[in-house]
Amino acid sequence: MKEIIIIYCLLISSIYAKDYKISVGQLPLYSETKDKGILIDVLKAMDEEYKDGKFIIEVYPFGRSIDNVATGKADFHFPTIGKNIWGKENDIYEEVLFKQGLKRSSASLTKTHFALYTNSSKAKLNLKNIQDYKIETDIGHTIFFNKNMQGTTCLPCSVKKLSAGRIDGLVFASREIDFMIKEGGFTNIKRQDFKIFGSKFILPIGKKGEEIDKLLSSLILKMIKNGKLAKVAKPYTDYFQEQYNDPYLPTISDILK
Numbered sequence: 001m002k003e004i005i006i007i008y009c010l011l012i013s014s015i016y017a018k019d020y021k022i023s024v025g026q027l028p029l030y031s032e033t034k035d036k037g038i039l040i041d042v043l044k045a046m047d048e049e050y051k052d053g054k055f056i057i058e059v060y061p062f063g064r065s066i067d068n069v070a071t072g073k074a075d076f077h078f079p080t081i082g083k084n085i086w087g088k089e090n091d092i093y094e095e096v097l098f099k100q101g102l103k104r105s106s107a108s109l110t111k112t113h114f115a116l117y118t119n120s121s122k123a124k125l126n127l128k129n130i131q132d133y134k135i136e137t138d139i140g141h142t143i144f145f146n147k148n149m150q151g152t153t154c155l156p157c158s159v160k161k162l163s164a165g166r167i168d169g170l171v172f173a174s175r176e177i178d179f180m181i182k183e184g185g186f187t188n189i190k191r192q193d194f195k196i197f198g199s200k201f202i203l204p205i206g207k208k209g210e211e212i213d214k215l216l217s218s219l220i221l222k223m224i225k226n227g228k229l230a231k232v233a234k235p236y237t238d239y240f241q242e243q244y245n246d247p248y249l250p251t252i253s254d255i256l257k
Helices: 002-016 038-049 062-070 092-099 127-132 139-144 155-163 174-184 207-225 228-232 234-244 252-256
Strands: 020-025 055-060 076-082 102-104 110-119 135-138 150-152 169-173 189-204
Touching: 020 038, 020 062, 038 055, 038 076, 038 207, 038 228, 038 234, 055 062, 062 076, 062 102, 062 189, 076 110, 076 207, 092 102, 092 139, 110 155, 110 174, 110 234, 135 139, 135 155, 139 150, 150 155, 155 169, 155 174, 155 189, 169 174, 174 189, 174 234, 189 207, 207 228, 207 252, 228 234
Parallel strands: 020 055, 020 076, 135 150, 135 169
Antiparallel strands: 076 189, 102 189, 110 169, 110 189
């Protein structure tokens, strides 16, 4: 009888378990494979906090990863950026996503520091007149910046162009570009602050997306309060603490704004 009860409980548990497929955009350092990357470790920690099922993590090229959600092959995508650390987005990119049946999450799992990189032999760029310069960013991020900012499909190539003086600047997430500069051995590139974004999820529009949004917000909030987010994200936050004196994780004050 005891064995029957155990089997029955397991069957009931499996029936009501709700698993989610997370499609993660491939990024150096952060999400190289489904088992390797700083953000992969954070997503796995979030999975441990989720008690009603499991998160199934897969990594794809960035564009395909977002398309996986639009076509129903995945339940949500990570990461994308948003100007709000905690709250709904309302900008041009949200309109683009809406046309695909998508939206961004309310909560950010981390923050992201975008920096402006320039050639150290040249004067500091005037951000008020940024449209006057030849500046590149990842082609998928041009929508977030000045309309004159040029897109690139090869960030390491842009780093080389910047070092050679062929462009005036490069804007992107500082952790990745710092890594490329170090790997390439460049010594004539300098960095200045540009903008802080939240790292958000892309979800489907509708009831399913609303449910996932509430789930993610509750899990992230729980991880902030119990200290698990800070613990598992330490390799990420150590870098930002050293470079910018800020761990770049969402806080309770971000939620209450």
